[in-house]
Amino acid sequence: MAETHRYEQDQLRREAGEWFVIMNDENVSEEDEREFKRWLARGALHRATYNRIAGLHSAGKRVDWENLPPPKPVRGTAKRVWITVIGCMALIGFVAWRASGAPAFWPEADTTQMAQGHADAxxxxxxxxxxxxxxxxxxxxxxxxxxxxxxxxxxxxxxxxxxxxxxxxxxxxxxxxxxxxxxxxxxxxxxxxxxxxxxxxxxxxxxxxxxxxxxxxxxxxxxxxxxxxxxxxxxxxxxxxxxxxxxxxxxxRGTEADWTEGVSEAQEARVADLIARVNNRSATKIYLEDPAIAPRIVSGLNGIDDPELLAENLSNLYDLQITRSGNRIILGDPQK
Structure with a gap:
C-alpha cells in the first residue's frame, strides 16, 4: 500500500513537471490550455503539486548564483545547503532542457521510461x-x-x-x-x-x-x-x-447504463455479478448466505454504488431475508 501511494505521488509530480514545461512554452495551444485546466480541476493535490513546482522554479530564478554566501561551519549545515543548491540547479536545468524540445526521460524504480508518450514506458x-x-x-x-x-x-x-x-x-x-x-x-x-x-x-x-x-x-x-x-x-x-x-x-448484451457513471442497468444479469459490482464500489459488502441464490437472474435498473438499495431490491424480488452485521449485508432464503 505504501509503495502504491509513493508511486502515485511520484506520478503526480511528473505530470505537474510536464504541465509546467508545456504551459511555459510561448507556443502553447488552446487545446493544451483546456486540458491543463481539466487536469488542475481533478483535485487539490494536483493544484498544490503544480504550485510547488512553479514555486521552486521561481525561487531558483531569484538566486544569485555568482555571489552565493559561504556555508556556515556548523555540523550538517553545509551538506544541506549544497543539496538544496544542487536540487535547484537540477530543476532549472531540467526545465531549460525540456523547453528546448529535448525528449523527456523519466527513470523509474524498475524499467519505467517515458519519451513524449510514444517511446518505451x-x-x-x-x-x-x-x-x-x-x-x-x-x-x-x-x-x-x-x-x-x-x-x-x-x-x-x-x-x-x-x-x-x-x-x-x-x-x-x-x-x-x-x-x-x-x-x-x-x-x-x-x-x-x-x-x-x-x-x-x-x-x-x-x-x-x-x-x-x-x-x-x-x-x-x-x-x-x-x-x-x-x-x-x-x-x-x-x-x-x-x-x-x-x-x-x-x-x-442488452442496453446498459454506463458503469463509469455509477449506475448499471442489468439485462438478464446474475445476482452474483451484480453483488460483485456493487462490492467493488463500497466499503459495505453484500454476502450470499445461500450459494443457490447466486445464479438467479435480475433485469432492470439497479444502483451499482448503493449496496443498501441493491440488497433491498433483491430482497423484494426474491423474498430474501436481510441480516446486517457491521459493514456486512447478508442475503439469505427465509425458507432455509
Whole structure:
C-alpha cells in the first residue's frame, strides 16, 4: 500500500513537471490550455503539486548564483545547503532542457521510461475499493478503472500493452499504427481505435464487452489452433479460465447504463455479478448466505454504488431475508 501511494505521488509530480514545461512554452495551444485546466480541476493535490513546482522554479530564478554566501561551519549545515543548491540547479536545468524540445526521460524504480508518450514506458495504475478513476495514457488513450483494480502498462516503439491484474477497466483507445493489446487471465485482446470493457475480478472469470469499434480476442490455450474471436459493438464474451476446453461464447448484451457513471442497468444479469459490482464500489459488502441464490437472474435498473438499495431490491424480488452485521449485508432464503 505504501509503495502504491509513493508511486502515485511520484506520478503526480511528473505530470505537474510536464504541465509546467508545456504551459511555459510561448507556443502553447488552446487545446493544451483546456486540458491543463481539466487536469488542475481533478483535485487539490494536483493544484498544490503544480504550485510547488512553479514555486521552486521561481525561487531558483531569484538566486544569485555568482555571489552565493559561504556555508556556515556548523555540523550538517553545509551538506544541506549544497543539496538544496544542487536540487535547484537540477530543476532549472531540467526545465531549460525540456523547453528546448529535448525528449523527456523519466527513470523509474524498475524499467519505467517515458519519451513524449510514444517511446518505451512501464506504468502502474490502481484504485482502492469504492473508487472509480480516469487516467490519460501516454499515447492519448483514456483508461477508467473500477474499484479495487490494478493495471500494468508498457508503451514501446512497436506496441502498447497493458495487463489487467484484477478488477474492471474501460479502454478508450487512441487510433495509431501501434497495436493496443490488453492481457487478462489467459486472454489477449487486440484493439485499434475502439472502446471496450474488460473485467477479471475473481481470477477465474474473464468478461469482455465491446462498446465501439472492433477487437480480436485470442486465448492462450487456443494459440496456433484457432482464429481469434472477433467482437462487434454490443458483443460480450465471458468464460472461466480454470481447467481445459472451457468454451467461450459470444452474446449480445442488452442496453446498459454506463458503469463509469455509477449506475448499471442489468439485462438478464446474475445476482452474483451484480453483488460483485456493487462490492467493488463500497466499503459495505453484500454476502450470499445461500450459494443457490447466486445464479438467479435480475433485469432492470439497479444502483451499482448503493449496496443498501441493491440488497433491498433483491430482497423484494426474491423474498430474501436481510441480516446486517457491521459493514456486512447478508442475503439469505427465509425458507432455509
Amino acid at each position: 512501464s506504468l502502474q495504475y490502481s484504485t482502492e475499493a469504492g473508487e472509480v478513476r480516469e487516467f490519460s495514457l501516454p499515447d492519448g488513450s483514456r483508461l477508467t478503472l473500477d474499484g479495487d483494480t490494478t493495471i500494468r502498462a508498457w508503451f514501446r516503439s512497436g506496441e502498447r500493452r497493458l495487463r489487467l491484474g484484477r478488477g474492471r477497466a474501460r479502454f478508450d483507445v487512441a487510433h495509431e499504427e501501434r497495436p493496443f493489446v490488453v492481457d487478462a487471465g489467459d486472454s489477449e485482446i487486440v484493439a485499434v481505435g475502439t472502446v471496450f470493457d474488460v473485467a477479471f475480478r475473481d481470477k477465474r472469470t474473464v468478461e469482455i464487452h465491446l462498446l465501439r469499434g472492433a477487437i480480436d480476442v485470442r486465448r492462450a490455450q487456443s494459440a496456433g489452433k484457432a482464429e481469434p474471436i472477433r467482437l462487434e459493438p454490443g458483443d460480450e464474451l465471458r468464460y472461466a479460465i480454470e481447467g481445459s476446453g472451457n468454451s467461450a461464447s459470444v452474446q449480445k
